[in-house]
Amino acid sequence: MPFIVFFLVHDIVKLRSGVVGRIPDIVVWPASEDQVVEIIEGAKKYDVAIIPIGGGTSVSGALECPKYEARSICSLDMSIMNKIIYIDEENLLCRAQATFFLLLNEKGFTCGHEPDSVEFSTLGGWVATRASGMKKNKYGNIEDLLVHVTLITPQGYIRRQCQVPRMSSGPDLHQVVLGSEGILGVVTEATIKIFPKPEVKKYGSLIFPTFRHGVNFFREVARQHCECASLRLVDNEQFSMGQAMKIDDG
Known part of the structure; x- marks a missing residue:
């Protein structure tokens, strides 16, 4: 195997x-x-x-x-359990098992959740570690995307009986499962919000005279409510390290 x-x-x-x-x-x-x-x-x-x-x-x-x-x-x-159970195009929901990211993209959708490990990590892992992604400014963290989850424990199944974005009838089960790191059980399936793939992606870079100038720029972006999917501020050492570890496509 x-x-x-x-x-x-x-x-x-x-x-x-x-x-x-x-x-x-x-x-x-x-x-x-x-x-x-x-x-x-x-x-x-x-x-x-x-x-x-x-x-x-x-x-x-x-x-x-x-x-x-x-x-x-x-x-x-859990790597073999990699099926998409269904895609609800009307309500923009996807129920899936472990590895589904590329399959979802092939269908013309994205969940918008892109941690650094997105090519290799799994949906269950995102839930179990309460993961955050590089595009959380636009799409949110995994807790913002999660609609329903199935957790199998030594005592049986844990899952809500209904599948709705929000409930106010007692403690939120999802908050128990999110970030549980596998100590309570095994995440086998989850339903998350999805979005149509963006028609255009634009990338750019800015150079600031000091790191403090970069921090101030980020604060101004937040004040102006600019919806950039991802913003990342790096210093010279981190940039040099990233370039040194970059894979040569040629």
Whole structure:
């Protein structure tokens, strides 16, 4: 089975030094929600710890195994569950599993949520880590896009019975699931808001005499309510680092 592994800086240091540390005792790839339920029930029965894995970008350190965990560890890789359940073009909603970003673009839509790891990260990972994207100024963070989510726990399913943008009948379940980092259960599906792909994309850059001038510019943009999808202020060191790590397309 083909797979891609991404590493944090300290992961690379460990590999180069020959000190890998603890690794999962087993890795499983569920292909359906029912299989996720079976795996979690089995782990509960035999007292096995589960670490859910989305795209494996490891921003949250999900590839690491706790050093002092006495139980066997199962890595639950969600990458195979990558279907779009449906696209509601009238209400601009999409219900999907893990990897759906490129499939959505092919249909002429975007969710507008683009973290730095967008090519590799997953919808479930975005929800579980309460992710933010580079275009949040226009489209919002993942909590602003989320309409419905399914979380499978050792006690069963957690999900709302209706699918509406907002409810005011008690505590918001989504606020419990968002940012839960896999400690409560596994996100298998989610419904999010979508938007037609923009017909035009324009990019530009400005050079400021000092970093403070750049900060003041950002504040003025906010005061004027200019709806730029993305604004990023970098200093010379960050810019030089970005250029040094840039992949040569040629």
